[in-house]
Amino acid sequence: QVQLQESGPGLVKPSETLSLTCTVSGGSVSSGSNYWSWIRQPPGKGLEWIGYIYYSGSTNYNPSLKSRVTISVDTSKNQFSLRLSSVTAADTAVYYCASLQFEYSSGWGWFDPWGQGTLVTVSS
Amino acid sequence: QSVLTQPPSVSAAPGQKVTISCSGSSSNIGNNYVSWYQHLPGTAPKLLIYDNNKRPSGIPDRFSGSKSGTSATLGITGLQTGDEADYYCGTWDSSLGVVFGGGTKLTVL
Numbered sequence: 001q002v003q004l005q006e007s008g009p010g011l012v013k014p015s016e017t018l019s020l021t022c023t024v025s026g027g028s029v030s031s032g033s034n035y036w037s038w039i040r041q042p043p044g045k046g047l048e049w050i051g052y053i054y055y056s057g058s059t060n061y062n063p064s065l066k067s068r069v070t071i072s073v074d075t076s077k078n079q080f081s082l083r084l085s086s087v088t089a090a091d092t093a094v095y096y097c098a099s100l101q102f103e104y105s106s107g108w109g110w111f112d113p114w115g116q117g118t119l120v121t122v123s124s
Numbered sequence: 125q126s127v128l129t130q131p132p133s134v135s136a137a138p139g140q141k142v143t144i145s146c147s148g149s150s151s152n153i154g155n156n157y158v159s160w161y162q163h164l165p166g167t168a169p170k171l172l173i174y175d176n177n178k179r180p181s182g183i184p185d186r187f188s189g190s191k192s193g194t195s196a197t198l199g200i201t202g203l204q205t206g207d208e209a210d211y212y213c214g215t216w217d218s219s220l221g222v223v224f225g226g227g228t229k230l231t232v233l
Contacts, residue, residue, distance in 0.1 A: 037222075046126050047161075047169075047212055049222035062221055096169070100222075103157075103175070108216040110159040110174035117168065 002027035004097045004115035012091075012122050018084040022097030022115060029078050030055040035100040036080040037111060038071060040093040048093075052100050053080055087122045094119050127152060128213055128225035135231040140203050144228045146196040146213030152223055156216040158196040160189055163210045163227075172211075173198060205232050 008020035022036070029036060037052035051061035053071040061069050065084070073080040084091060094117040102109040129147040136142040146158065160173040171180050173189035176196065188199040196213055213225040 039222075046226040047214070047224040049224065052222075060221060063219075098169075101174075106157050106175070108156050110157075110171055111161070111169075111214070112171035112174075112180065114168040114170070 006115045006118040018087050020082045024078045037098045037100045038082045039096045042093040092122045126226035127223040130225035130228045133229045137233045141201045144198040146225050148194050152215050152217040154194040158215045160198045161212045203232050208232050
């Protein structure tokens with residue numbers, strides 16, 4: 001059974017770059033039907049999709065974050081990563097990594113499983 | 125403001141039934157499958173329903189999903205105290221990508 005675990009700094013200074021890594025166990029990031037995703041939840045708010053990546057390197061980002069986001073994949077380490085630049089307090093959130101199970105017949109899918117999440121606070 | 129609209133909260137007594145609505149538009153729910161997630165704070169969100177009405181292995185049939193037009197509904201029967209959680213709907217939007225509802229907090233009285 002695939003499991004995901006986020007890791008990275010819990011505190012980032014304003015204007016700097018947030019960097020997180022998701023380690024995949026029990027499965028391979030090179031799996032053909034999975035798109036590896038980042039989702040966040042600001043305190044007291046709902047879920048916000050950040051973006052996803054396919055093992056080939058193909059990406060899709062939330063238009064509202066696209067200019068600041070980079071998602072990459074390292075198949076040798078079975079990991080994928082998130083970089084969010086020029087962060088502000090509004091980027092304070094619990095960040096989740098998740099597997100998007102893509103269904104080619106519908107052009108969409110569902111998120112399963114998810115990691116436990118990691119809180120990132122943006123503060124000086 | 126979330127693209128998909130959910131009621132902020134719902135409540136019902138143990139053993140009763142509750143429904144949670146998720147309202148969208150033709151650019152999202154109207155033309156794409158909906159999934160539902162259960163989230164207990166501090167834990168990983170869990171997939172409950174995918175493709176509008178399908179349950180993953182291990183999800184009891186007390187949980188059901190439906191879709192009509194630009195709205196979707198999650199139903200939970202035989203409510204248990206362990207069902208107290210936040211519930212989110214999600215789908216694809218033709219302009220915005222993946223979108224979620226604002227979440228609904230379920231209280232089992």
